[in-house]
Amino acid sequence: MSSVSTSMLVAAATVQRARGDPGAEDAAIARACLRLCGDRSPGLLSLVDSAPGRILLALLERLLLPGLRAHYAWRKRRIAQWAGQACTDGSAQLLLIGAGYDGLGCALARRHPDLHVFELDREVSVAIKRRALEQLGLHPPRLHLLATDLMHADPLATLRDCNEFDAARPTLCVAEGVLMYLSWPQARALLSRLARELASPAIVATAMETRDGLPGFRREHAWVRPWLRRRGEPFLWGCDRTELPALLGACGLRLQALADPAEPGDPDPSPGEWLFLAQRIGASGAAPPH
Ligand SMILES: C[S@@+](CC[C@H](N)C(=O)[O-])C[C@H]1O[C@@H](n2cnc3c(N)ncnc32)[C@H](O)[C@@H]1O
Incomplete structure (x- = not known):
């Protein structure tokens, strides 16, 4: 995770928050930026986009910085x-x-x-x-x-x-x-x-x-x-x-x-x-x- 920046984490949170709202422009911008962020961003996006990935992210968050x-x-x-x-x-x-x-x-x-x-x-x-x-x-x-x-x-x-x-x-x-x-x-x-x-x-x-x-x-x-x-x-x-x-x-x-x-x-x-x-x-x- 060391090449995931804090701005990527904020963007991933925006993408996840807007799940179910395909028209959300802030999420579309965050997703398009993440896609261009380099090696680690496809991994981060695929975590956000899959149910097991979201469970893993939630567990990591609970361990490292709840909420x-x-x-x-x-x-x-x-x-x-x-x-x-x-x-x-x-x-x-x-x-x-x-x-x-x-x-x-x-x-x-x-x-x-x-x-x-x-x-x-x-x-x-x-x-x-x-x-x-x-x-x-x-x-x-x-x-x-x-x-x-x-x-x-x-x-x-x-x-x-x-x-x-x-x-x-x-x-x-x-x-x-x-x-x-x-x-x-x-x-x-x-x-x-x-x-x-x-x-x-x-x-x-x-x-x-x-x-x-x-x-x-x-x-x-x-x-x-x-x-x-x-x-x-x-x-x-x-x-x-x-x-x-x-x-x-x-x-x-x-x-x-x-x-x-x-x-x-x-x-x-x-x-x-x-x-x-x-x-x-x-x-x-x-x-x-x-
Ligand atoms: C945690 S992100 C927050 C991004 C955005 N403000 C938000 O809350 O969604 C921190 C942002 O500050 C920028 N930043 C940090 N240090 C900077 C510096 N020395 N010069 C310009 N930008 C910087 C980063 O590139 C990054 O986009």
Whole structure:
């Protein structure tokens, strides 16, 4: 499994969640991306597509990180709701940082005819997504896939090089499942620049919780950390819930809403990743979405 990336796991969960709904576009995108991911993806897809394979995946999940796929669904539901609300409330640009094989950008580009969507990810992931969308015949005219390395390049410069990007427009930035791969100084620099250089930014992001000083899911098995390290995707940064407002404050942002992992009736199936909405300090924010 060491050549299966976390973005492939998220995509496989999306494919599995949509079983029985052949029209689900996010699953079609995830499946097309997985097919292009290389050696391990046919194996992963055949597990998702067969009953014995799904039993094996469920057993592995129960052993290594119970509730992970349902956690992805939990966080994606909330992000889709917050992002949809932000677009209705006047965001003119959507910036998906570390977008991976997610279909939210395509969905919102179609639903909001004036919205410009910018997806940032590593070159290899962007190339796969671009080919997958071509194969599916999906060409949302205002969807821009841009390659960058958040650790070693300047993502704001990448955006400014794109003629359609306009820092003066109200922009919703979504960093789902990606800030944990940056060190805190790198994450702080990115968030601070978004807060400073965009005229009217709102930020939806996730950050890992820390346990004994280490970022991770509450129920993850001891094997998960070494597996992520071997994959080249170690979690580098996390924080306690109580630290989040001050950390965001250091980036010029104010915490506006935090998804409650213990929400009555809809708790996070695998807690350990904070999901929050933030605005620039001083911005007159709309009421937090529910
Ligand atoms: C766990 S996946 C999440 C994908 C997507 N946001 C989702 O939740 O469905 C993490 C994504 O962040 C991207 N990523 C991680 N580190 C990155 C870096 N240094 N530069 C650019 N992208 C990065 C990966 O390529 C991957 O697509």
